[in-house]
Amino acid sequence: MARPPRLTEDDILERLARHTGWTRTADTIHKRYTPANFASAIGFINAVAVLAETADHHPDISLHGWNKVDISLSTHDQGGLTELDFNLAAGIDDLGI
Numbered sequence: 001m002a003r004p005p006r007l008t009e010d011d012i013l014e015r016l017a018r019h020t021g022w023t024r025t026a027d028t029i030h031k032r033y034t035p036a037n038f039a040s041a042i043g044f045i046n047a048v049a050v051l052a053e054t055a056d057h058h059p060d061i062s063l064h065g066w067n068k069v070d071i072s073l074s075t076h077d078q079g080g081l082t083e084l085d086f087n088l089a090a091g092i093d094d095l096g097i
Contacts, residue, residue: 006080015086022089027080029089030072033097038066044097045069051091057084059092069097 007015016024022031035041045061048071052058060072073089075082 004082028074
């Protein structure tokens with residue numbers, strides 16, 4: 001499957017402005033989610049995994065403490081951010097955590 005092209009700097013800034021809570025470091029966007037408890041954090045991670053598999057686009061996910069879930073997105077094979085990253089970010093936000 002062909003991957004979408006890397007976004008321009010202007011495209012990245014425009015998309016990032018529409019995604020509340022997401023920040024950028026170089027070619028990666030990040031967000032921390034804080035579910036209510038450990039079980040909810042694990043459920044959230046599993047829901048993100050389903051979205052990622054469906055999109056064939058896999059984030060870096062870290063669980064810190066008992067309820068802090070950090071998500072990082074980048075399209076590594078394109079060397080930066082693509083539409084895949086922002087589409088998956090929107091899907092993750094739609095999970096409602």
